[in-house]
Amino acid sequence: MEETNLVYIALGSNKGDRMKYLQDALNLVFQNVGRIAQIARVYSTPAMGFAPETNADDFLNTCISVETTHSANEVLSSLQDIEIKLDRQPKMTTGYESRTIDLDILFYNNVVISTDTLVIPHPQLQERKFVLQPLADIASQLIHPLRKSSIGDLLKHCKDESAIEPISIWLKNPNKTYNFSSYNYIAIEGNIGAGKTSLAHKIANDFNAKLILERFADNAFLPKFYEEPKRYAFTLEMSFLADRYQQISDDLSQLDLFKDFMVSDYDIFKSLIFSKITLPEDEFKLYRKLFYLMYKDIAKPDLYIYLYQNTTRLQENIKKRGRDYEQHIEDTYLESINAGYLNFLKNQTELNVKIIDISNRDFVSNRKDYLWILGEINSTIV
Incomplete structure (x- = not known):
């Protein structure tokens, strides 16, 4: 940041x-x-x-x-x-x-x-x-x-x-002008490199929110997965699921009297979306059973924001942030993740979803783009 x-x-x-x-x-x-x-x-x-x-x-x-x-x-x-x-x-x-x-x-x-x-x-x-x-x-x-x-x-x-x-x-x-008082918990989601963490940081800072960040950088299996995806896919997805469940359970249960609401840069449902892409069918069926055993006990966000970025922009952002293990991600993998998210959101009935296309926006460097996104988010408030 x-x-x-x-x-x-x-x-x-x-x-x-x-x-x-x-x-x-x-x-x-x-x-x-x-x-x-x-x-x-x-x-x-x-x-x-x-x-x-x-x-x-x-x-x-x-x-x-x-x-x-x-x-x-x-x-x-x-x-x-x-x-x-x-x-x-x-x-x-x-x-x-x-x-x-x-x-x-x-x-x-x-x-x-x-x-x-x-x-x-x-x-x-x-x-x-x-x-x-x-x-x-x-x-x-x-x-x-x-x-x-x-x-x-x-x-x-x-x-x-x-x-x-x-x-x-x-x-x-x-x-x-921008009012988030209607929400207790906002989750910001998106593909790899979409900018979800940057947006969560900005909103937390500007509107006195408790910030919940995914601890993906601490996952020892992630670099191994990018090197050998078939070998480490199930191990990676299980470790992500366990960590996300533990973290979000802890963070959402800890009330911060000095913050107005909570904003996270992920939602636990991403575990199911990614696992469907990375796992073979038999492993995915087992994973899905385990996922729903945990999911029923997790608090759902009042607003689920999906930041859509086209593949070209995603690759530019990935190169810019310079994580070694991400530098060889293929376009087809990013496209399959986008498709998985959009298919999930299209059929979603439990969550209040807002999809924002930011392919032609740079809200990190351009404040007007950031304010435009805030306006888009606020347009969902009733």
Whole structure:
């Protein structure tokens, strides 16, 4: 999984429908940069540094924290694009000018950056109460990496005496557009290399879910199976079944009071799907009897998501993740797995199934594709 970075961003507007510009900017940051973790109150502050004859309106200011996989420069580029999209005009004079939206990076993790285009931490933040007050609302204990003081202390000793008043309207977190409260347990399934683990990680992180991951990497028979499939097929499938049964029984029985629901990157029914492909008929019949003895005692997911990827994309993903024992998987094997899943889902009556075709999507690298998938999942909620 890509590293998640925490970035603090200041937002300001003193032109046009100021609250709408702040909300629109928040929505676009969510769409293009990352998950909005926290939103401060909105404060009204007088326009500072403007010539008296300009009659500039007061600013509305706030701060947000955002979890992102983008670099600091990528975040900067996205914020500049958002400003342009929200009617921010290029400066026509050397002084201060009213603006529909102003977006500034205050902190990016705890790094220090100083280039011609980007300085982090923001060099003036300790001098501006309209930045420090909303920032303190959400990160009062955050330590400035250069000044070695907390945001709360910087606010306490700030010499800016300008008026700052909280307003009674709050911005809405766009993350709440996607609602998983209808589900206690979501299982994400797919072929080898479909991206089910990556999607489970993202959903667990963004929506406070308990993450249940298949422990396939610990199975000593898997590399042997890829080398000699006929010899190790039954042993592999039995070991998978035992491990999946044990793990999912344990994980689903352990209530986590601090999580809202559970999301897994597999469902135990995959054992039956794979075994039908890998085992000869007589061994499969025995395996199926054993499977259903266990299956009747396993909790079923409230939502079963199947990520469909075409074979070309699957092979690209398999090559990219670089597991040695997967590098010689044949197209026909992947196609038979897809067919097995789709045949199972077509005849499935017990599960709430959502099939999502992601063959032309890259939700790991492209946030818009990820949000599209969330929209597809939410479209099943009644």
